[in-house]
Amino acid sequence: MAAGGFLFFTGISSAQAALPTFVSCGAASGNANAITLALPASISTNDILLMFLETAAQTITVANQNGGTWTQVTNSPQNEGTNTSLTVFWSRYNGTQGNPVTSDSGDHQVGAICAYNGVVTSGDPWDVTSGDVDTTSDNSGSIPGATTSGPDRLVVIVGSADDDADTPITAVSNSDLANISTARVNAETNQGNDGGLTVFDGEKASAGSYGATTITYTAATTKGMMTIALKPPVTTIGNGTNPSSSSTAPGAVAVDLDSFTLQTNYCSQADPSSDTVSLTTCGIPVTTSQVQFKVRITPKSHANMPAPAGSTYSVTGTVTSFTSTNSQSGSDTNSATVTIDNASPANVTSASGTAGDAQVSLSWTNPADSDFHSSVVLRAASAVSDTPVEGATYLVGNTIGSATVVCVVASPTASCTNSGLTNGTAYHYKIFTKDTNANYSATGVVPTGSPFTPSTSIITSGNFSSATAATGIPTPSVAGSSESMTVSGLSASTLYYFAMKTSDEAPNTSDISNVISTTTSAAGTPEPTPTPATEAAPREVSTPARIIKVSFSGQAYPGAKIEVLRKDTSAEDARYLTIPLERHEVLSDGSFDLSPGALIVDVYFFALRAEDKDGRQTRILPFSVDLSATDKLEVKDILMPPTLDFERTRIRKGDSMRIIGYATPGDKTEIEIDGKIISVASPSKTGFYSFTTTTPNFSFGSHYARVRQVGSGGKTSNFSAARTFQISQLLVPRADFNQDNIINITDWSVFLSRWSSKDEKIRSTIDMNADGKIDIRDFSIFIGTLVSQIK
Numbered sequence: 001m002a003a004g005g006f007l008f009f010t011g012i013s014s015a016q017a018a019l020p021t022f023v024s025c026g027a028a029s030g031n032a033n034a035i036t037l038a039l040p041a042s043i044s045t046n047d048i049l050l051m052f053l054e055t056a057a058q059t060i061t062v063a064n065q066n067g068g069t070w071t072q073v074t075n076s077p078q079n080e081g082t083n084t085s086l087t088v089f090w091s092r093y094n095g096t097q098g099n100p101v102t103s104d105s106g107d108h109q110v111g112a113i114c115a116y117n118g119v120v121t122s123g124d125p126w127d128v129t130s131g132d133v134d135t136t137s138d139n140s141g142s143i144p145g146a147t148t149s150g151p152d153r154l155v156v157i158v159g160s161a162d163d164d165a166d167t168p169i170t171a172v173s174n175s176d177l178a179n180i181s182t183a184r185v186n187a188e189t190n191q192g193n194d195g196g197l198t199v200f201d202g203e204k205a206s207a208g209s210y211g212a213t214t215i216t217y218t219a220a221t222t223k224g225m226m227t228i229a230l231k232p233p234v235t236t237i238g239n240g241t242n243p244s245s246s247s248t249a250p251g252a253v254a255v256d257l258d259s260f261t262l263q264t265n266y267c268s269q270a271d272p273s274s275d276t277v278s279l280t281t282c283g284i285p286v287t288t289s290q291v292q293f294k295v296r297i298t299p300k301s302h303a304n305m306p307a308p309a310g311s312t313y314s315v316t317g318t319v320t321s322f323t324s325t326n327s328q329s330g331s332d333t334n335s336a337t338v339t340i341d342n343a344s345p346a347n348v349t350s351a352s353g354t355a356g357d358a359q360v361s362l363s364w365t366n367p368a369d370s371d372f373h374s375s376v377v378l379r380a381a382s383a384v385s386d387t388p389v390e391g392a393t394y395l396v397g398n399t400i401g402s403a404t405v406v407c408v409v410a411s412p413t414a415s416c417t418n419s420g421l422t423n424g425t426a427y428h429y430k431i432f433t434k435d436t437n438a439n440y441s442a443t444g445v446v447p448t449g450s451p452f453t454p455s456t457s458i459i460t461s462g463n464f465s466s467a468t469a470a471t472g473i474p475t476p477s478v479a480g481s482s483e484s485m486t487v488s489g490l491s492a493s494t495l496y497y498f499a500m501k502t503s504d505e506a507p508n509t510s511d512i513s514n515v516i517s518t519t520t521s522a523a524g525t526p527e528p529t530p531t532p533a534t535e536a537a538p539r540e541v542s543t544p545a546r547i548i549k550v551s552f553s554g555q556a557y558p559g560a561k562i563e564v565l566r567k568d569t570s571a572e573d574a575r576y577l578t579i580p581l582e583r584h585e586v587l588s589d590g591s592f593d594l595s596p597g598a599l600i601v602d603v604y605f606f607a608l609r610a611e612d613k614d615g616r617q618t619r620i621l622p623f624s625v626d627l628s629a630t631d632k633l634e635v636k637d638i639l640m641p642p643t644l645d646f647e648r649t650r651i652r653k654g655d656s657m658r659i660i661g662y663a664t665p666g667d668k669t670e671i672e673i674d675g676k677i678i679s680v681a682s683p684s685k686t687g688f689y690s691f692t693t694t695t696p697n698f699s700f701g702s703h704y705a706r707v708r709q710v711g712s713g714g715k716t717s718n719f720s721a722a723r724t725f726q727i728s729q730l731l732v733p734r735a736d737f738n739q740d741n742i743i744n745i746t747d748w749s750v751f752l753s754r755w756s757s758k759d760e761k762i763r764s765t766i767d768m769n770a771d772g773k774i775d776i777r778d779f780s781i782f783i784g785t786l787v788s789q790i791k
Contacts, residue, residue, distance in 0.1 A: 023042060030187060033104045039093075053102065054110050060109055066100050076131070088226060112187045112199070129226060139216060148204055152232050159225040160196070161197065162222055169216065174210060297315055302342075313339065347443065361417045380428050383428050384403050557612055557665075612662040614662075640664075669683060704722045735781075
């Protein structure tokens with residue numbers, strides 16, 4: 001630095017909060033029915049309460065919060081699927097809440113509440129969580145590790161068992177955690193198929209990863225296991241509003257060089273009794289440097305807010321006075337406005353339903369509320385009088401009083417089918433709406449026609465997919481053989497209809513067969529012979545030497561290619577053959593109209609297949625036609641299924657997943673994942689659609705997705721072929737080149753081979769950061785991933 005001018009900085013020290021500490025656990029409780037769990041002793045306001053529950057692989061909720069704010073912890077539940085499930089809820093102690101009560105999960109429930117002090121006083125109390133299940137009945141279990149973002153974490157360790165030993169878990173081991181405790185609490189019950197759990201904790205002083213935790217069980221058992229890394233409050237330094245860069249001269253006055261802020265947790269007051277809040281215990285340190293502090297508010301829980309229909313509350317807050325030893329100046333006059341939304345959403349409208357064979361189908365119009373989230377449908381044996389609990393989240397099969405949750409439908413879907421019902425029984429329904437803040441409509445709506453009484457009805461091509469599928473269908477014999485089967489388990493003196501479809505190995509599915517009906521006899525009476533519901537006269541096929549014109553028209557996606565495939569019945573083991581020159585480009589509005597040339601008289605099997613402008617192909621759309629009795633065949637209003645692709649087929653849990661493809665502009669594209677339609681996308685003018693979702697709630701392993709489109713008139717296409725994607729435990733799944741869920745020397749060899757390849761398509765597979773370039777950054781990412789895997 002030039003003589004005559006000096007710059008210097010003084011350090012700013014900030015003490016890091018100490019590790020959170022264990023306080024105590026309440027008495028364990030177990031029963032065949034709902035249980036009341038005791039709060040721990042010696043707890044203080046803002047202590048974190050963790051409720052640990054074990055069930056027989058059954059869903060459990062907190063039925064009575066009793067003033068608490070009990071919410072499920074991320075990665076809970078860990079459900080082994082048959083014998084045991086571990087569920088963990090948490091609440092920040094507010095000084096007044098009482099002992100909570102669980103729901104009745106079915107077979108049994110057992111659990112306890114433990115308290116922890118010195119945990120962050122706002123937001124989620126954990127840094128990271130991890131969990132796993134073990135379906136093997138033995139004495140050892142392993143919980144996956146996790147990576148903390150900061151130091152001084154107390155890692156709570158808990159495991160459940162389908163065993164009622166006095167100490168379900170005898171030992172815990174993890175070399176990355178210090179001072180692992182003895183068992184904090186053991187909870188066990190011999191009710192039902194019995195079960196229990198044990199809780200421990202260990203210390204993670206420095207930020208970073210902690211590996212798998214090994215736990216030893218008293219007896220052989222299947223398992224549900226979790227770790228929860230609790231974080232302390234911290235003092236944080238951050239960027240303020242920095243001054244602009246400038247020039248200065250020797251001997252000039254001081255100029256601003258930097259600005260920063262300090263943020264910390266100092267003091268709070270729960271449930272203020274007036275609009276003026278006096279914070280008398282803050283003790284805020286004041287220096288000659290300007291420091292930024294924040295005023296925060298925490299809304300009351302749903303249980304402590306006004307009952308539905310509620311309202312919205314707009315809150316502002318400024319500092320109007322303070323106490324200090326110095327003279328005072330300045331003022332705090334501006335504040336943001338925080339709106340607390342406790343207002344019920346509007347009801348659905350135009351709700352109606354129809355009864356079918358052992359099912360009821362409901363539809364409605366969703367409200368126009370901007371924060372509308374989903375609809376919850378309740379069913380009961382009499383008029384539904386129960387209402388959802390504000391703030392609660394329900395799953396299909398949950399009970400609310402005497403009502404059962406039969407559908408939970410996310411926006412924008414506005415329909416559902418309740419199946420598995422008993423024909424001849426009346427069912428009552430009521431539909432409630434829920435907004436994004438977990439407020440429910442105040443009254444709900446009874447759909448027109450309720451109660452509904454399911455009954456059998458004639459089968460048509462329109463309702464074939466919703467009819468009850470017969471079981472015990474025999475394996476098909478060779479082509480041309482006759483087949484028969486007996487349908488059992490039917491009710492006496494009941495009219496039934498039967499129809500069938502066939503499919504080949506493609507699979508191409510036939511149209512619906514003729515429909516037969518029969519009434520079962522009373523017990524002990526011989527069954528009558530089934531009679532056709534519609535009789536068709538025998539058809540004589542003639543083959544005159546004439547030429548047939550065939551045409552196809554419908555909707556696909558702009559720029560796509562439509563390919564016509566054909567096979568006839570005269571060739572043995574006939575396969576689909578592409579008809580020459582019949583590869584037609586779809587118009588800009590998504591429409592197509594093509595003719596596969598002149599054909600001679602015969603029975604043909606046709607199929608259409610579309611290929612979008614990026615080369616993705618649909619599955620074939622098959623149908624058959626007898627051209628022996630007509631000179632012309634026109635097939636209109638065909639709706640091709642959309643194409644489907646993934647931006648990545650292997651995704652790290654918690655990362656975003658993007659689904660892309662093409663559909664008809666103006667139509668709606670329904671996205672289904674693992675058998676459940678979860679969203680609707682609108683294609684652009686080019687037909688391109690995309691859908692992005694995060695994956696924290698997806699289980700590790702394979703999942704599948706498929707899509708279909710719904711035309712403006714309500715016509716629905718077939719689903720696309722299902723495609724699978726993987727949710728991986730690896731930090732960088734794309735580095736696992738041989739897809740064995742391990743990144744090791746084999747993947748290193750593949751990486752080096754592709755690095756030196758001159759084929760850019762091959763090289764693109766090692767683009768670790770997905771920036772479209774292969775450079776030293778990708779090399780560094782792979783090496784870092786390999787080293788972390790070895791550790």
